[in-house]
Amino acid sequence: MLGDLTPTIKIYDTTLRDGTQGEGVSFSAEDKVKIALRLDEMGFHYIEGGWPGSNPKDMEFFELIKQYPLKQAVVAAFGSTCRPGVPAHQDTNLKRLVESGVKLATIFGKAWDFHVTKALNTTLEENLRMVRDSVVYLKSQGLKVFFDAEHFFDGFKANPDYALAVLQAAAGAGADAVVLCDTNGGSLPFEVQQAVSRVVRQLPGVPVGIHAHNDGELAVANTIMAVQAGATQVQGTVNGLGERCGNANLCSVIPNLAFKLGYQTIPRENLVYLTELSRFVYEVANLNPVANQPFVGESAFAHKGGIHVSALMKETGTYEHLAPELVGNQRRVLMSELSGLSNLLYKYKELHLDKNSPEGRQVLEQLKNMEHRGYQFEAAEGSLELMLRKAVNGYREPFQLESMRLILEMREQQPIYSEAVIKLRVGEELVHTAAEGNGPVNALDNALRKALETIYPRVADLRLLDYKVRVLEEKAGTEALVRVLIETGDGKKTWGTVGVSTNIIEASWQALADSMAYGLLE
Helix, strand or coil: CCHCCCCEEEEECCCCCHHCCCCCCCCCCCHHHHHHHHHHHHHEEEEECCCCCCHHHHHHHHHHHHHCCCCCCCCEEEECCCCCCCCHHHHHHHHHHHHHHCCCCEEEECCCHHHHHHHHHCHHHHHHHHHHHHHHHHHHCCCCEEEEEECCHHHHHHHHHHHHHHHHHHHHHCCCCEEEEEECCCCCCHHHHHHHHHHHHHHCCEEEEEECCCCHHHHHHHHHHHHCCCCEEEHHHHHHHHHHHHEEHHHHHHHHHHCCCCCECCCCCCCHHHHHHHHHHHHHCCCCCCCCCCCCCCCCEEEECCCHHHHHHHHHHCCCCCHHHHHHCCCCCCCCCCCCCHHHHHCCCHHHHCCEEEHHHHHHHHHHHHHHHHCCCCHHHHHHHHHHHHHCCCCCCCEEEEEEEEECCCCCCCCCCEEEEEEEECCEEEEEEEEEEEEEEHHHHHHHHHHCCCCCCCHHCCCCEEEEEEEEEEEHHHCCCEEEEEEECCCCCEEEEEEEHHHHHHHHHHHHHHHHHHCCCC
């Protein structure tokens, strides 16, 4: 597939409709507009905005999106064929599609005879009438029409002649594309390939699309196989959001088609924003990003094993199927008990650590011993860098703890009173201060900041973003070893630090002190 002969695969996004059927996913009309505009900027061809006949929020979206002239994307409204026994021009849902003001309507109809007789409780011939009349009516209203053949692959396996007859009814009525839906998500790639190949042969000149669900964790594979078999439209969602196990993940489908198979999808130069798009949609949906999501996940190009990192330093292709920069992601090297000296060399190039350095090997052994005792450095890169600097870079700590005292007072039916008193040595100066807080850790944090701010004004810019405690020895009860992880930021970057002790205050101090020290690095 080279040059001008490379086919273009049209990308049809249904995050705003099918994606919202996923558990825990909800978008306001304004949220939908934000996502639609971002998809348009990315160069998506079609954006399915919702089902105007089902709820007021989707109708609100269609009104709002009219205010924004889109650069590339065509907004689609979704609905069903007319109901059994109801003429298309009298069907309320079809009228809502027309009233939404869109230029493209996507309607679904049954392609599985089992669903026609059991779910719709009508005849096979009446179902064909519903498909034909619905397409004819919408076309007569000036709309472009895509027909989603619901349960097509199950229907094709059960009664291929009828499933194909449904497609022929839609195409014969003027549908601009027929879309084959693996609605239950249980088809296998070879089944999809065989079915799509036959449809393409029997409907020459009719654009064919694929809409795959992920119940067998094969939605991406099934989508790619459909394209290989002749489908020219791909339907899916950003991050694979959707009902049950989700839809085909466009963040995986698009780079596979573009980089692995050479198809034209969205503009190639926009693929570098794919990771940003993924995280934007997670943020709007108020969901935590999936770290190990292919291509765009934080762990997609994260390397932990020492042998892997050693090879990566020679040639990145040894353990990466794709350069992370192509999709806007980045390579990460993790440190743990599985790490080798190569991890340190790669991760901290600016410290000029030599591969034969005894200091580097000493730090590596120290790291492994500390992880054995309960430390974890994957999310505590700040503590790790400080440890390395102390060993190889002549690092001088900005402050040292001389003493610390905590005062806790709790009275019945009254809040807990917490005060931290600390004495620090900062250079040649001894700083003695105290501060109250909402609990002992907050008091300690406030006292530390109070002691340092006059000497290091930058401390005022440092913000504690997250504080996590994990019990490492559950059976030890209140004497258990605990690990404290702290995330700190300065508005430009964030870093993690760690502390471990049987005393939660001591562990918290370790992490707090490292977080401040790292923030003061020049």
